[in-house]
Amino acid sequence: MDVFLQQLINGLTLGCVYAVVALGYTMVYGIIQLINFAHGEVVMIGAMVAMSVILGLAGSGVPPLAIVLIAVLAAIPACMAVGYLVERVAYRPLRSAPRLAPLITAIGVSMILQHLALLIWGRNYIPFPQIIKTQSFALSNSETAATITNVQIAIMVLSVLMMAGLIALVYKTRIGIAMRAVSQRPDVAGLMGVSPNHVISFTFVVGAGLGAIAGVMIGSYYGIAHYQMGFLLGLKAFCAAVLGGIGNLGGAVLGGILIGLIEAFGAGYMGDLTNVCTLNKFLPGFSALCEANSNMAVFGSSYKDVFAFIVLILVLVFRPQGLLGERVSDRA
Amino acid sequence: MSLLSLNNVHIGYGGIKAVKGISVQVNAGELVTLIGANGAGKTTVLKAISGLLKPSAGEIQYDETSIVGTAPHHISQRGLALVPEGRGVFPGLTIEENLAMGAYCRNDKAVIASDMEIAYQRFPRLKERAKQTAGTLSGGEQQMLAISRALMSRPRLLLLDEPSMGLAPIMVQKIFAVVREVAASGVTILLIEQNAKLALQVSHRAYVMDGGVITLEGASPDLLTDPRVREAYLGEAA
Ligand SMILES: Nc1ncnc2c1ncn2[C@@H]1O[C@H](COP(=O)(O)OP(=O)(O)O)[C@@H](O)[C@H]1O
Ligand SMILES: [Mg+2]
Numbered sequence: 110m111d112v113f114l115q116q117l118i119n120g121l122t123l124g125c126v127y128a129v130v131a132l133g134y135t136m137v138y139g140i141i142q143l144i145n146f147a148h149g150e151v152v153m154i155g156a157m158v159a160m161s162v163i164l165g166l167a168g169s170g171v172p173p174l175a176i177v178l179i180a181v182l183a184a185i186p187a188c189m190a191v192g193y194l195v196e197r198v199a200y201r202p203l204r205s206a207p208r209l210a211p212l213i214t215a216i217g218v219s220m221i222l223q224h225l226a227l228l229i230w231g232r233n234y235i236p237f238p239q240i241i242k243t244q245s246f247a248l249s250n251s252e253t254a255a256t257i258t259n260v261q262i263a264i265m266v267l268s269v270l271m272m273a274g275l276i277a278l279v280y281k282t283r284i285g286i287a288m289r290a291v292s293q294r295p296d297v298a299g300l301m302g303v304s305p306n307h308v309i310s311f312t313f314v315v316g317a318g319l320g321a322i323a324g325v326m327i328g329s330y331y332g333i334a335h336y337q338m339g340f341l342l343g344l345k346a347f348c349a350a351v352l353g354g355i356g357n358l359g360g361a362v363l364g365g366i367l368i369g370l371i372e373a374f375g376a377g378y379m380g381d382l383t384n385v386c387t388l389n390k391f392l393p394g395f396s397a398l399c400e401a402n403s404n405m406a407v408f409g410s411s412y413k414d415v416f417a418f419i420v421l422i423l424v425l426v427f428r429p430q431g432l433l434g435e436r437v438s439d440r441a
Numbered sequence: 442m443s444l445l446s447l448n449n450v451h452i453g454y455g456g457i458k459a460v461k462g463i464s465v466q467v468n469a470g471e472l473v474t475l476i477g478a479n480g481a482g483k484t485t486v487l488k489a490i491s492g493l494l495k496p497s498a499g500e501i502q503y504d505e506t507s508i509v510g511t512a513p514h515h516i517s518q519r520g521l522a523l524v525p526e527g528r529g530v531f532p533g534l535t536i537e538e539n540l541a542m543g544a545y546c547r548n549d550k551a552v553i554a555s556d557m558e559i560a561y562q563r564f565p566r567l568k569e570r571a572k573q574t575a576g577t578l579s580g581g582e583q584q585m586l587a588i589s590r591a592l593m594s595r596p597r598l599l600l601l602d603e604p605s606m607g608l609a610p611i612m613v614q615k616i617f618a619v620v621r622e623v624a625a626s627g628v629t630i631l632l633i634e635q636n637a638k639l640a641l642q643v644s645h646r647a648y649v650m651d652g653g654v655i656t657l658e659g660a661s662p663d664l665l666t667d668p669r670v671r672e673a674y675l676g677e678a679a
Binding site for chain 1: 491492493512513514517518522523525529531532533534538541542543545546590594
């Protein structure tokens with residue numbers, strides 16, 4: 110039970126980060142049907158900028174909480190600027206090009222941003238400064254009790270606030286209605302006096318702002334930052350968006366949480382489930398092996414990164430539009 | 442004084458020439474109609490006026506200034522509203538949100554709310570379904586919504602692209618009554634129709650278009666009795 114609870118907490122934490130990143134993919138896809146592969150790199154830049162600010166201010170006498178706040182407030186506009194520029198410079202000129210062109214461009218932009226980060230921050234893993242001490246709270250009195258840390262609590266609370274804020278923005282405000290209008294009929298939205306380009310820029314900027322905070326969260330959670338950290342994170346968040354139904358905000362949240370949980374439970378139980386020694390009860394014949402080593406797992410927790418993709422493939426076989434997506438014929 | 446004037450306008454799609462040099466005037470306060478068979482180029486003309494297409498040659502002036510090459514949202518901000526062919530409602534937005542989009546460029550919340558109430562009084566069906574998405578509406582209801590949405594911007598010039606298309610006769614009557622009412626309230630209207638009889642009955646002046654050119658023009662009552670119009674567009678023997 111404790112292992113279960115622990116993986117649930119770990120999975121929800123990760124899932125929240127994936128969900129926030131997935132929202133960035135799904136918003137952009139929803140409005141211009143583009144998979145912005147550079148979004149993972151925007152998240153990485155958020156982590157890097159925050160890390161630099163924290164390193165710069167650590168020991169300056171500024172209280173740790175204020176340093177973190179300043180770091181986040183620096184990461185957000187930095188990422189917003191990157192998101193804005195990427196759309197303006199790389200994607201907008203290709204708005205009416207065949208779909209493959211912006212897709213390849215997105216992959217190119219992702220490479221460029223990685224290498225820019227490599228130039229600025231170097232190729233090494235950089236420990237993400239833990240200037241706020243991580244505190245663990247045990248959830249029961251047992252020796253093996255599951256714990257939750259202050260960082261995990263902060264990540265979950267912040268993520269839920271951001272998701273709620275985004276949904277309020279999209280469904281309750283004037284610009285949010287315009288975003289949905291542009292995604293449905295850009296031409297007609299123009300006839301209403303909406304500048305589709307402004308709305309598209311706005312969408313990139315909001316997605317990048319969410320990505321910035323996600324970057325700070327994942328950096329402090331894993332305690333490490335690296336110029337390639339956005340790649341796998343971005344890929345998993347993209348999977349989350351597709352799993353939930355790309356273009357659908359609720360789907361991105363659901364997909365993100367599911368991918369986080371699958372990864373955590375996969376990591377926690379895969380070793381036990383694929384331990385051939387458990388088969389010994391039903392199929393004697395492994396005894397010799399298991400006397401030497403009682404844990405003969407075929408797949409260990411190092412396979413955790415593939416679970417997200419396996420689940421994605423399985424779901425898409427049965428529901429190509431994703432869990433909450435609507436079936437639409439491809440317009441390309 | 443003409444609010445809208447097209448002077449020798451040519452419009453094409455790639456190599457295809459759809460409109461070959463037309464000149465049209467719409468004076469402030471007028472209800473002018475442009476009629477013609479399917480494929481004559483009527484929709485193409487409206488798209489060019491609203492900025493969705495750029496003419497390859499010729500001049501379009503709105504309120505005494507050229508709007509050729511101006512983006513649709515800038516043209517719309519200057520008081521020109523288009524009810525597009527096929528109505529163009531936002532299917533995933535509610536009726537209320539569709540109407541709010543019509544008022545996107547206005548800031549006076551109280552007046553917007555009262556305009557929305559006027560739209561609901563005009564079409565009570567829209568009020569009943571205010572919270573439903575527009576995609577669930579029937580064709581006639583979508584047309585009511587598209588016209589109401591255009592009026593939410595309080596346009597000076599309203600362009601209507603075949604508002605009667607695909608509607609039951611009773612709905613056509615209702616829509617045309619509203620067109621008359623809007624025109625009477627002082628909004629200048631350019632109405633495109635295939636239903637020539639109805640269009641000529643409500644309008645002051647008319648242009649007849651065929652194969653990308655204007656073939657006839659004049660006061661609507663005159664065209665209603667013109668033998669060429671009666672034969673070709675009203676289905677009557679000359
Ligand atoms: N998107 C397009 N691409 C190429 N040709 C078009 C396009 N839209 C319309 N046309 C052509 O332009 C001509 C005029 O079309 P349109 O303006 O829609 O006529 P109307 O509204 O009078 O029925 C037609 O011959 C039509 O085939
Ligand atoms: Mg037409």
